[in-house]
Amino acid sequence: MADLRIGIVGCGFIGTVHSFALKALTDSHLAAAAVTHVCDADPAKASAAAGVHGAAVAADVETLVDEVDVVWVCAPTSVHLAIVEAAAAAGRAVYCEKPLGRDLAEATAVATALQSVPHRVGLVLxxxxxxxxxxxxxxxxxxxxxxxxxxxxxxxxxxxxxxxxxxxxxxxxxxxxxxxxxxxxxxxxxxxxxxxxxxxxxxxxxxxxxxxxxxxxxxxxxxxxxxxxxxxxxxxxxxxxxxxxxxxxxxxxxxxxxxxxxxxxxxxxxxxxxxxxxxxxxxxxxxxELPDEIRRPLALYATPAKEFLDDVASGAVPRGPDSTDALxxxxxxxxxxxxxxxxxxxxxx
Ligand SMILES: NC(=O)c1ccc[n+]([C@@H]2O[C@H](COP(=O)([O-])OP(=O)(O)OC[C@H]3O[C@@H](n4cnc5c(N)ncnc54)[C@H](O)[C@@H]3O)[C@@H](O)[C@H]2O)c1
Structure with a gap:
């Protein structure tokens, strides 16, 4: 089976952490996946993240969704709903950062969209x-x-x-x-x-x-x-x-x-x-080959990423925390x- 194509939406603080964790996993063949597309409202951030992976910069979320198998939602909370709905409408697997939304109503709408696709929520602790x-x-x-x-x-x-x-x-x-x-x-x-x-x-x-x-x-x-x-x-x-x-x-x-x-x-x-x-x-x-003080925090993000990618690749229902836990x-x-x-x-x- 071909490697899963991952698209990261939002290449700021946590998008960069996920980007590095995904890079560490894919470089060491710990996940059958590759970050192929990134997207950010700030072109400089998108371009920096793309450079790490040799990925393409997508002009917008819809373009990214069309090109990938898995969408990694790392944009600010206020735009989670729009991104998750676009990804879910296309049937893409979604890794969504917490919190799901800015209040319970918005979080419920995000959870509802997530429930239609394989997904996991970034409650990494x-x-x-x-x-x-x-x-x-x-x-x-x-x-x-x-x-x-x-x-x-x-x-x-x-x-x-x-x-x-x-x-x-x-x-x-x-x-x-x-x-x-x-x-x-x-x-x-x-x-x-x-x-x-x-x-x-x-x-x-x-x-x-x-x-x-x-x-x-x-x-x-x-x-x-x-x-x-x-x-x-x-x-x-x-x-x-x-x-x-x-x-x-x-x-x-x-x-x-x-x-x-x-x-x-x-x-x-x-x-x-x-x-x-x-x-x-x-x-x-x-x-x-990383010092412990970098390897351990990186593993905190790489562990759920690896589990999610393994589950999506094998067709298993992804392990939690899922939208029900997050809600x-x-x-x-x-x-x-x-x-x-x-x-x-x-x-x-
Ligand atoms: N699980 C964790 O440990 C953890 C840690 C930090 C942040 N978060 C969550 O991650 C999300 C992002 O936080 P952050 O600290 O990375 O924020 P950030 O501001 O550092 O980065 C967000 C990025 O998203 C981009 N962006 C904004 N709107 C966009 C859009 N519509 N489409 C594409 N890109 C867009 C911004 O330009 C920015 O580069 C928040 O929901 C936050 O709560 C989770």
Missing amino acids: RSAPVFAALRAETMSGSHGRAMTAVFRDDQWFPVGGMYGSTWRSDAVMAGAGTLLEHSIHDVDLLRWLLGEPEWVAARTANFAGHEGVEDLAVVTLGLAGGATATLASVWHRVSTRPSTRRLEVFCQDALLWLDDDNLGPLHVETSAGASVVDCPPPAWSDAW AAHRVVDAAYRSAAEGGSPVLP
């Missing part, structure tokens, strides 16, 4: 070995029931530094702030680790002053059996902290924690003592914003 290890420990049954999780996610307000664009400070483009744009990853992880919340309560605040773009969200999730999880998501101005996550999960018989979402390790403390679980990247990434996270985020609008009272997701 599920592919991080440290979170997979945390999930395995939490669900193993050997630590008693999970009681509570304390999640802190902080990053500098993403309009500078490694972020080369300013749309995240514009509510019309981004939909909202740190909870939707960034911490939908965390909401997805908490659901994946601990189950569906029964109620959601939240407060949000806006320190930077970009209207409709909160830079602080503190969310409590009420889980089955009296368990809870709290998430503090903050966009600050500490330029030395580009993006970091710390997560502690208290089970009846263990504290499990991590403070590096890329590299791990996972720490486990029980009455028998403390241990450290190493969380190596997949063995196939040994094929890359469930959107419902929790939407509930958090509704709760915050009501002063923090618990609401149903």
Whole structure:
């Protein structure tokens, strides 16, 4: 079978990360695919991305869709719906970045379009070995029931530094702030680790002053059996902290924690003592002659890309996270914003 032809739409920050991950996979024959087309509203970005792969620059999304088998949606959230609908109408497989849309209604429309084609959503943290290890420990049954999780996610307000664009400070483009744009990853992880919340309560605040773009969200999730999880998501101005996550999960018989979402390790403390679980990247990434600090974060994006391409190539239903998972996270985020609008009272997701 011929290699899958991939088209990347949006060659900015995350489009470049995906481009490098795809290049690493295809160069080392870890995926039977090639990036053949790219498209960006900014011709210079399109041309730079095309140069990495020897790909063609498509004049617009429709042209790209016509020429490829798989569409990689890496443009800003505000245009996900139009791109996904164009790709789905042509029956193309779609890898779509999170969040699906700027609000629940738009996310639902994106999810509906995705459901008609093989697809996967870029909730990549599920592919991080440290979170997979945390999930395995939490669900193993050997630590008693999970009681509570304390999640802190902080990053500098993403309009500078490694972020080369300013749309995240514009509510019309981004939909909202740190909870939707960034911490939908965390909401997805908490659901994946601990189950569906029964109620959601939240407060949000806006320190930077970009209207409709909160830079602080503190969310409590009420889980089955009296368990809870709290998430503090903050966009600050500490330029030395580009993006970091710390997560502690208290089970009846263990504290499990991590403070590096890329590299791990996972720490486990029980009455028998403390241990450290190493969380190596997949063995196939040994094929890359790259230093560990580059190989590991690249593998975070290459792992879901490889799984998706393998699934599309074999005709299997792609592994998740899919649009149903993403929409469930959107419902929790939407509930958090509704709760915050009501002063923090618990609401149903
Ligand atoms: N999963 C993750 O870890 C992760 C990380 C960062 C961003 N994201 C998501 O990826 C998306 C893009 O974010 P980013 O940081 O790369 O933004 P960005 O601004 O850096 O890049 C977006 C690119 O899309 C281009 N673009 C805009 N409209 C377009 C259109 N209609 N057609 C083609 N190209 C268009 C822009 O010119 C720009 O180059 C957002 O939805 C964001 O939430 C996900």
